[in-house]
Amino acid sequence: MLPATAAALAVLAALLAWPVPALLARARWPRRDPLVALVCWQAIGLAGGLSIIGALLVHGLAPWGHSLPEAWWHWVTRHPADAPVRGDHWVAQTLAAVLAVELVGVLLLSWVRTARTRRRHRELLELVVQPASLPMALPATLPDARLLEHPAPVAFCIPGARPLLVLSSGMVAELDDAQLAAVVAHERAHLREHHHLYLLPFVAWEAALPVLPAAGRAHAAVRTLVEMRADDVALGSLPGPAPRRTLAQAIVVAAGGAGGAGVPSGALAVTGSAVGARVVRLLEPPSPLPAWGRVLALLSAGLLLLVPTALLLLPAF
Amino acid sequence: MASLGELERAVMDRLWSADGPLAAAELRDGLADRGLALTTVHTVLSRLEQKGFVVHDDARPRRFRARGTREEHAADLMHEVLGQAGDRQAVLARFVGGVDADEARLLRELLAAAGPDADR
Numbered sequence: 001m002l003p004a005t006a007a008a009l010a011v012l013a014a015l016l017a018w019p020v021p022a023l024l025a026r027a028r029w030p031r032r033d034p035l036v037a038l039v040c041w042q043a044i045g046l047a048g049g050l051s052i053i054g055a056l057l058v059h060g061l062a063p064w065g066h067s068l069p070e071a072w073w074h075w076v077t078r079h080p081a082d083a084p085v086r087g088d089h090w091v092a093q094t095l096a097a098v099l100a101v102e103l104v105g106v107l108l109l110s111w112v113r114t115a116r117t118r119r120r121h122r123e124l125l126e127l128v129v130q131p132a133s134l135p136m137a138l139p140a141t142l143p144d145a146r147l148l149e150h151p152a153p154v155a156f157c158i159p160g161a162r163p164l165l166v167l168s169s170g171m172v173a174e175l176d177d178a179q180l181a182a183v184v185a186h187e188r189a190h191l192r193e194h195h196h197l198y199l200l201p202f203v204a205w206e207a208a209l210p211v212l213p214a215a216g217r218a219h220a221a222v223r224t225l226v227e228m229r230a231d232d233v234a235l236g237s238l239p240g241p242a243p244r245r246t247l248a249q250a251i252v253v254a255a256g257g258a259g260g261a262g263v264p265s266g267a268l269a270v271t272g273s274a275v276g277a278r279v280v281r282l283l284e285p286p287s288p289l290p291a292w293g294r295v296l297a298l299l300s301a302g303l304l305l306l307v308p309t310a311l312l313l314l315p316a317f
Numbered sequence: 318m319a320s321l322g323e324l325e326r327a328v329m330d331r332l333w334s335a336d337g338p339l340a341a342a343e344l345r346d347g348l349a350d351r352g353l354a355l356t357t358v359h360t361v362l363s364r365l366e367q368k369g370f371v372v373h374d375d376a377r378p379r380r381f382r383a384r385g386t387r388e389e390h391a392a393d394l395m396h397e398v399l400g401q402a403g404d405r406q407a408v409l410a411r412f413v414g415g416v417d418a419d420e421a422r423l424l425r426e427l428l429a430a431a432g433p434d435a436d437r
Contacts, residue, residue, distance in 0.1 A: 155412035256421035
């Protein structure tokens, strides 16, 4: 008895699977306020999953009641259906279950897998690197920083309960003190704001739905936005006359030096334009999003979550 | 009391600087300043074996050696970081990915063109 609700959810799911992510990925405003854009992406991901699974569930359980909670309760308690149950109802139920299990399962799996790899990296670093060998130029408050002997200029952090910030000796050699401080501030921002958690669902969804071009596009957009957000946070804590230029210089040096041997070309094509966008954004900062724009974006994100939730919980219309 | 991690590092340092495989008792003697019990050394060694950093031979008593040099482990890790494809990057947050030579030149030109007053 819920055909209109199921149809509405299906339409919403279709919009969120293709045109909406495509529009947001192409929009210019996200680079003006990466944090708001990140909230929008999370809302799209969540609302998309909710509406596709919801649409299938609502259709599959339609013979059992007038609202999803009611139908669900009747179905669980083996209440006889009010209307004849056809084959497509069973198919929709099965699809909903498969999709829900796959999405949650892949999310858990990638969580476990990344946690395991991170632990291995951390063990390796703790054994291979002496904690005392910190770059002297940096502030003394870096108990979690490690210096790895390697000529390529590389910096990264390993998130988790015990985060580690790693600088290669090549990075320390090629950057001056201010640029090095900019790199550290950028990585610290990732750790402090737990950016790896923003990324996790999109990594998982891309793995779960490789046929959906929007999943890959969303992942790439979120990755770039997270970097831009970390740049913004880093700028706030950098002293010196020209923090934007300092950070841009550090990015250019690190990007140029880390390329070449050892980096598969597939990874290059993806990250390439994102690095350029970061540098351009630092050198020619776009005007910040006006307050009304931020409110509008956040309202849309909230609405995006509210609509499928309401459709699922309210009685059918 | 030293942490296990610190003991593991001390044992690995010994193994890395040793000329050949070492027995647990030799390791304990080498770390005499720490006053370790032999069982502690064995605990640390078995942890390191589980993690794949140490292997032992079948001699009596068993002798232990490092599976790879410090430099090899560092190079392995770096290789993984540098060669990481997009789907693996959830593991760590890298400051910036590598770009090809053309784009690197483009970026440097961008920086030069912006001049020193980008922060007005």
